[in-house]
Amino acid sequence: MSTLHAPVLAWYDANQRDLPWRRPEASAWSVMVSEFMLQQTPVARVLPVWEQWMERWPTPADLAAESTGEAVRMWGRLGYPRRALRLHGAATAIAEQHDNVVPADYDDLLALPGVGDYTAAAIASFAYGRRHVVLDTNVRRVFARAVSGVEFPTTSPTRAERDLASDLVPDDAPTAATWAVAVMELGALVCTAKEARCGECPIAQECAWLTAGRPAYDGPPRKGQAWDGTDRQCRGRLMAVLRGSEGPVHVTSLVTAWERTDQRERCIDSLLADGLMVRAGDETYALP
DNA sequence: CATGCGTGGAA
DNA sequence: TTTCCAAGCAT
Missing domain, CATH: 1.10.340.30 (Hypothetical protein; domain 2)
Known part of the structure; x- marks a missing residue:
């Protein structure tokens, strides 16, 4: 324990x-x-x-x-x-x-x-109520700080990290299930990415990162997601048009939503391939 | 294993 | 205003 x-x-x-x-x-x-x-x-x-x-x-x-x-x-x-x-x-x-x-x-x-x-x-x-290692971004951040003494976890879980999380799972299933949701909740409410509210933390006394004086993040730069002008933005615009319409939409509505032709057509193709959109007629599209 | 995939609220 | 990022998954 x-x-x-x-x-x-x-x-x-x-x-x-x-x-x-x-x-x-x-x-x-x-x-x-x-x-x-x-x-x-x-x-x-x-x-x-x-x-x-x-x-x-x-x-x-x-x-x-x-x-x-x-x-x-x-x-x-x-x-x-x-x-x-x-x-x-x-x-x-x-x-x-x-x-x-x-x-x-x-x-x-x-x-x-x-x-x-x-x-x-x-x-x-x-x-x-099964006993499992539930390793999400919140849990990973809590363990990174409290146990490993670093501000943020690595990009993807390492074997060592998984083993450590596994070792911390309580033996009996009901307690393990509560433990899983409890650590997640701690990461979501107290030990957050934006701000570590150590004054409210129940394990501040045991926290390696706090004990070390909250050293600044020293790992590789964590790149944010590009958005402006990306296919994701384009696809989002196109899907918003389809969601907002009762029935099929004419292609002119899609052109209005995203004017750049080559990118629009590429995104329409990818949405069709994903099954998020179907051809409803010669020049119309709809939700599947 | 790095990348692509939506959206909007908060700092 | 810009930046960051929120209980990941599939490829």
Whole structure:
């Protein structure tokens, strides 16, 4: 039992947010939907969309019965709309191969589209109380500071980092599941990327980074994502046009949304290839 | 393993 | 205003 466990668990008990997918009555499916939406998207923006999704599609089969285009439309402005396609694909697989029940087994989860190591561990842990190493960006940052004494983790998890996180997972499954969500919550609320609120931290006494005097980040420069003029911006504009229209849109609407011809056509091609858009007619496009 | 993939709020 | 970045995944 690490000296970190008791203070982190006590802090979580007193400070956890009341999020709907954490309530006792939350279904495994609702947990899964939340995990997809929370991949790179803040909680505040996920909340209203999650509510709509759960009301409209309370089980995987309900979503699987709809077109992928409806999933993309309901996804709204959460960003990375391919996640909506993958969630639809995962729902279809669950309805057809798992009797409409979200799997509890890590490997079964990992086989679903849009489910990687983090999401598989998170669903198994949060929805079913299984014992897993749940390693997201929050957890990685907390361990980087508290244990390794550096301000930010590396770009991708190293073997040593995974082993360290594994060693810290409590032995019994229920405590392990609470530990996972508790460390995540600490990283989300206190030990954040923008500001480490060490005065509020339950493990400040044990923190290697704080003890070392909060040394400045010394690793390779972390490059931000380019945006202006990128294909991502272009694709976002085109998708916004489709989402905003009841039916098919004429190509002239897409030209208005993005004038540069070569880039627009490349992005239309990529959206068609991704399955986010379909040709509805000679000069019209629509959601799938 | 580095890169591409949306969006908008906060500092 | 600009910059940063928020529970990753697939390739």
